[in-house]
Amino acid sequence: MFTKNVISDVNKEDIYLSIVIPAYNEEKRIGNTLGEIISYLKTKDYKSEIILVSDGSTDSTINVVIRESGEMGYDIKITENEISKGKGYSVRRGMLETRGEYVLFTDADLSTPIDEVEKLIYWLGKGYDVTIGSRGLEDSQVEIHQSFVRESMGKIFNKIMNLIVFTGFKDTQCGFKCFKRDAVNKIFKKQRIRGYTFDVEILLIAKRQGFRVREVPVRWLNSPHSKVRIIRDPIFMLYDIFRIRFYDFSRRYSQ
Numbered sequence: 452m453f454t455k456n457v458i459s460d461v462n463k464e465d466i467y468l469s470i471v472i473p474a475y476n477e478e479k480r481i482g483n484t485l486g487e488i489i490s491y492l493k494t495k496d497y498k499s500e501i502i503l504v505s506d507g508s509t510d511s512t513i514n515v516v517i518r519e520s521g522e523m524g525y526d527i528k529i530t531e532n533e534i535s536k537g538k539g540y541s542v543r544r545g546m547l548e549t550r551g552e553y554v555l556f557t558d559a560d561l562s563t564p565i566d567e568v569e570k571l572i573y574w575l576g577k578g579y580d581v582t583i584g585s586r587g588l589e590d591s592q593v594e595i596h597q598s599f600v601r602e603s604m605g606k607i608f609n610k611i612m613n614l615i616v617f618t619g620f621k622d623t624q625c626g627f628k629c630f631k632r633d634a635v636n637k638i639f640k641k642q643r644i645r646g647y648t649f650d651v652e653i654l655l656i657a658k659r660q661g662f663r664v665r666e667v668p669v670r671w672l673n674s675p676h677s678k679v680r681i682i683r684d685p686i687f688m689l690y691d692i693f694r695i696r697f698y699d700f701s702r703r704y705s706q
Contacts, residue, residue, distance in 0.1 A: 467497035468568070469551030473541035474516075474559040475506040482515045484561040489523040491565045502528045504545040507535035539642065539649025546630075546639045554635050558626035567669045571629035580634040580662035583654070587621030590668035608688065612651055615692050616699070617658065620666055623650045627669060634662050641704055648691035655695060659704040 470488060474481055485501070492499045503516055513529060520527040530544060542556050553575060555568050563584050571582035586593050587609075612623060624647070630638070637660050644652045657664050698704060 465498065466500050466549075466551040467553065468492075468495075468499045468572075469549035469554045470499065470501045471542060471545035471549060471554065471556040472501065472503045472559055473506060473538050473545065473556070474503055474508065474512055475535060475538075475541075476508050476510045476512060477559040478508075478511040478515050480560050481512055482519050484559055485516065485519045485527065486523065487561060488557075488565045489519075489525045492525070500528065500549065500551060501525070502530060502545045502548055504530045504541040505532065506538070506541040507532045537645035537649075538647055539652075540645040542649065543639050543642045546635050549635065552632055553629055554632070555629045556626070562673060563625065563627040563669050563671050567627065568629060570667050570669060571627075574665045574667055575629060575631055578663065579665040580631050581638075581654070581657045581664045582629045582667050583620070583623070583664065584625045584627035584669035584671075585620075585622040585666045586625050586669070586671045588666060588668040591622075592668070592670040593673075608685065611689065612692055615696050616651055616655060620654065622666070623654055625669070625671065626650075628653075634660075638662070643698060643703075644691050644695065646687050646691055648688045648695065651692065652695050652698075655699060656704045659699070660706055 470492075472481075472484070472488075477484075481503075485503075488501065492501075505512055505516075508531075513531070516527055516529055528548070530548060532541060532544070546554060546556060553572055555571065557563065557565070567584060571584065574582045585591055609621070609623065613620075628650070634657065638653050638656045641656050641660075642649060642653055654664060
């Protein structure tokens with residue numbers, strides 16, 4: 452029901468929705484994820500595309516994607532990084548290869564069900580340029596929680612991020628964000644962070660570029676196989692927060 456008013460204004464020959472999926476050694480989960488996404492897209496009357504960016508995967512991720520593409524009858528574009536360069540790098544690469552009027556990136560575990568994209572597109576149709584799925588709003592539906600340690604780390608990270616970079620968002624790290632075409636081009640060309648903190652950076656770039664950003668409550672079901680390492684990655688993320696602050700101070704994100 453959320454996309455009805457928007458689709459009517461789009462040429463059916465154009466790609467309406469692009470979906471970017473960064474993946475690193477996801478052979479066990481990517482098949483189910485792609486199956487759910489493709490099944491959803493086949494219920495829609497608009498044209499779509501899926502771009503999967505393999506971030507130097509050393510397992511059978513790509514083989515699973517090729518198999519799923521053939522079995523589901525949906526042409527998936529695969530982009531490969533020769534070595535692992537980070538989630539931020541992979542998302543940026545995929546986003547800049549898209550052609551859709553609206554562009555979503557989602558995590559490979561599909562912790563946010565794909566049909567939640569309709570909530571994000573609804574607000575894009577209401578004049579916003581960027582919509583971000585959130586687990587931190589009053590109406591968010593967190594059906595399966597992370598462990599106490601990971602949830603606590605997330606809350607601490609959000610407090611530090613808001614203190615050093617900006618305020619206003621309850622959840623910057625949910626891997627489910629949607630953009631209008633113009634926002635994709637202008638935001639991701641300026642992105643520099645390759646690691647997990649890229650979410651913070653692209654939201655700050657969006658603000659500095661004058662785009663309207665809306666945080667939207669979504670359903671979320673935690674996957675127990677997170678790629679974020681509890682000890683090492685928070686250190687890199689803290690370092691990247693200061694890098695983002697420096698880049699912003701240097702006006703590298705401004706129009």
